[in-house]
Amino acid sequence: MRFGGLTAVRSVDFTVNSGEIVGLIGPNGAGKTTFFNCLTGLYIPTEGTVSYQGKVLPPKPHLVTQAGIARTFQNIRLFANMTVLENVLVGRHTRTKEGLWSALLRGPGFRKAEKESEAKAMELLEFIGLAGKRDHLARNLPYGEQRKLEIARALASEPGLLLLDEPTAGMNPQETRATEELVFAIRDRGIAVLVIEHDMRFIFNLCDRVAVLVQGEKLVEGTSDVVQADERVVAAYLGEPFEGDPGTAEAAEVEAAEAAAEAVAEDRTADAAPPSDAAPAADAEDADAESTEADSTTKGETQ
């Protein structure tokens, strides 16, 4: 994907298998969201294709959604002046097909479809826990619930793959935790999830696989262990110890860096959490149900 002379995303080959939760991380400006936009057809890739279930998708957002890829946005993009229920009903657009005529004539088919849509939407609202707020305007929901609603709206299109763009941005630890559980629950519904996030603890708890995107190129892909152990990832987030001065000084520095790498490896969030936090995070490395329990103690401490 190029914007004029700027190559934002270059040859990122990436596969998400069904029932998988895959994380996509990278420093700010690495091209994660651009990559998402290419996937969902908001941007037309300069080169390359997106295929889903063996079919190449045209770069048209509504066709991508119809094919079964739904997304949320980094900045919440709900329909602010529609009610919670209406937001989810809009998400069902691709799975219903009543046109203008049936709306004007209001035949039995129309009523039936509307009822079905509402039932499905209410089921989703119950799933994310917003059923009680169906008639609230989306703009009046608290931030965390807006995030949830956006996920519900995406789920309403019955996707096989859900793309979450920083689902926990701006959330407090409890909300992050709830989102984590929500993503697991979504996976249990048989939906593959691709998630962009800066919260490393969240990512490594959650994901079966993690890919690291740096300056538009995929640096490494693998389980959280592999990614955490990779020095280039550390370098991408924290910077190289020094550059362009090969010699003995460098070798010494590298050794020092390697020695420190064990300690620093976990502490790679961009906002550099204090090292004391790194230890509990290390406990929670395996993205398993067990480790989520271990993580709950972490939450207790961080508060």
Add this chain to the structure above:
Amino acid sequence: MTDTTNSPAATEHGPVPLPRSLARLLIVVGAVGTIASTFLSWTWTSDFPGDLTVYGYPAGLQILALVGGALTLLFGLTLWDIKWLRRLNPANATSPVFLTALSAFAVCWFTGIAIAVDLGGLVNLDPGAYVAMAASALPVVGALALPHPAPGTGIRGYLTKPQLPAPGKASPLVDRIVITVGVALGLVAFSYGIGIDNDASETFIGYLLLLVFAAWGLMHTGLVDRFATAAAHHKGFASALAFVAAVIFPFTQGDDHNANVGVNILIFATVALGLNIVVGLTGLLDLGYVAFLGVGAYAAALVSGSEYSRFSGVHFPFWAAALTGMAASLVFGVLIGAPTLRLRGDYLAIVTLGFGEIFRITVNNLDGTSGPNITRGPNGITQIPDLDILGFNLGESHNILGHSLGRFANYLFLMLIVTAIVVLVFTRAADSRIGRSWIAIREDETAATAMGINGFRVKLVAFALGASLAGLAGTVMAHVNYSVNPQPYQFAGAAPPNSAFLLAAVVLGGMGTVSGPLLGASVLYLVPEKLQFLQNYELFAFGIALILLMRFRPEGIIANRRRQLEFHETGQLDVPAQATLSDDPAVTKAGA
């Protein structure tokens, strides 16, 4: 006394230091005095519009003063503990009393000043006028002496809407009675306003003053909210009743000219409602919408059998002509929409503005010299014959129920059916899958397409639907006006319909609502019609009115629930119960 002290901030009395009992008395005495004064002569000559010279019964502005005085009396009496009157003012608020007192005061003082100015001097005022001015001032003073529990200090406290108790669940019968009374009042107010003589601008100004202040006061009592909730619960009943009221309207008018005004308002309102689909629901700013009305009108004129039509031999029955007009507008709408709807926001507005002008200029030039002769250019197609529907000639007077209905009344009935169809289309389309996708596109087009909505297609459907509804109205308009010519179909002009006025009717009335554009269109049509002296300053006055409206009520006169919440952050009914403070800034930041 005890019931107003529930608020700790409530003062014993307002800016005027008078005890409460005296203030109440002052209001009632003033109101009765105002009513009585309307039976006196206000001026010696009948040169002043409305003939205010008669002792014994009120006329013209005096009737308005009488209504203002009666309202003041009614709400003044609610200050006493009278069981039935208490319901009129459940919050026991001061502001309705103050505002109704202001309505009578405004009418009386406006009349006095207008007489003095029009006829040249205070000497033209009869004692009745002095009585009216003095008496109408008393309730204002009295109301200012009342304590006001509303927030705000000084006069401002009297103008802020009091906290109203939430309207309880009423029985369907009561709701229906409320709706009936509301619709009946609306019909009376509308017929009176339309019936004011075109030369009696003073009376119309008085009417507007009374209407604005009285409506404001009624809003503060919660009666308007009550009516709105009742109408929302019984939508079918309310709309049926409104339709009946509109059918009754021609019978209340002796003069066919008023029916003509009525038809034109309805045409204007119907087209505005069609535009509301495009602007209010889908959020596409269309500045050339009147072109679709023109296409419909020209299409109907061409197949009307007029001898000036290019196809003068062709004479379609009305249903076929209506379908032709709709189809022509639809095609034109799709032709314009297909290339332009790929643009967003301001760009779309500019392009539609251009296309609207292209239509007018093209029609102007299809006169046989600059281009092929189809529309006869600026001369237009004239002598369009009257419609004949099932043997009922709309051009002739008919005697129905002992009331003679003229040509325009007949067309009014036809237009009412068209309006009803458009209202039905609007409400049904808005509340459906496609309507939701329109609103979603208005709210956030990117998110809407990411949710699987084919933005271009859905917008094109909205554009085409709006166009064909305007075309339908255009077919009737061609017949009502006997002729079509390119002149009215411009972007901005001094008289409706033109694109700017249509858009203003939608915005003024309230975007996304049904009643909003209807009301906005009535106001925008009636005010220039009745205030002839403003003719040279019309656009100026119009601009000022729009600025004031945008400052004080940006959501329009009749607010869509969504819009209301959008523009007024506070006082929302459905604010989440446990909104945490720390979350709120994040919402605005992320949503921006």
